[in-house]
Amino acid sequence: AQTVTQSQPEMSVQEAETVTLSCTYDTSESDYYLFWYKQPPSRQMILVIRQEAYKQQNATENRFSVNFQKAAKSFSLKISDSQLGDAAMYFCAYRSAYTGTASKLTFGTGTRLQVTL
Amino acid sequence: DAGVIQSPRHEVTEMGQEVTLRCKPISGHNSLFWYRQTMMRGLELLIYFNNNVPIDDSGMPEDRFSAKMPNASFSTLKIQPSEPRDSAVYFCASSGSSGGPIRDTQYFGPGTRLTVL
Secondary structure, three states: OOEEEOOOOEEEEEOOOOEEEOOEEEOOOOOEEEEEEEEOOOOOOEEEEEEEOOOOOOOEEOOEEEEEEOOOOEEEEEEOOOOHHHOEEEEEEEEEOOOOOOOOEEEOOOEEEEEEO | OOOOEEEOOEEEEOOOOOEEEEEEOOOOOOEEEEEEEEOOOEEEEEEEEEOOEEEEOOOOOOOOEEEEEEEOOEEEEEEOOOOHHHOEEEEEEEEOOOOOOOOOOOEEOOOEEEEEO
């Protein structure tokens, strides 16, 4: 079974600064997807970024980028130019690619990000 | 396009009562997932459907929980009888290669906050 570990329960960053959230995972599969979801106080789960394991290039979405290290099974999220609206719980998630769309997400325990002025 | 729709957004009920949560997936998606989020257990998958057929219900906590997907645009999660330990946020998510801006990614509804007194 796959596991996802987020070792930082809480992180804090000043507005306009950069912060990196860590995520490691364990799997015996070679093809999979990794995701970062954001959960603000509204509880809505919002997709931030996704990475396909077979792609070597790190995914980027505006101020959000990942550092995907497949051999190390590491998938960190970097938030640049942090904004107050980035304050939320961030979840790392893993999904197997072998069963198509019918494949569950395995989530980490989350990292709560605070953004200070 | 409308996202995943869940109703009700909040439900408060008394122990022993029947609770029904509803979900409408994104049009064109063929996979539907029910997750539960609690402080103690984090986000966990309860059950998921592919093409309206239940694929894995191993996450359903006990016989008091049941889920149905009578057609491609509607699913229910029922708890009968409800207990205080069922209090949680219940999320519905959908995915599919034919809908949404990113293939095979799960999109979440806003969740239903259930409180059982």
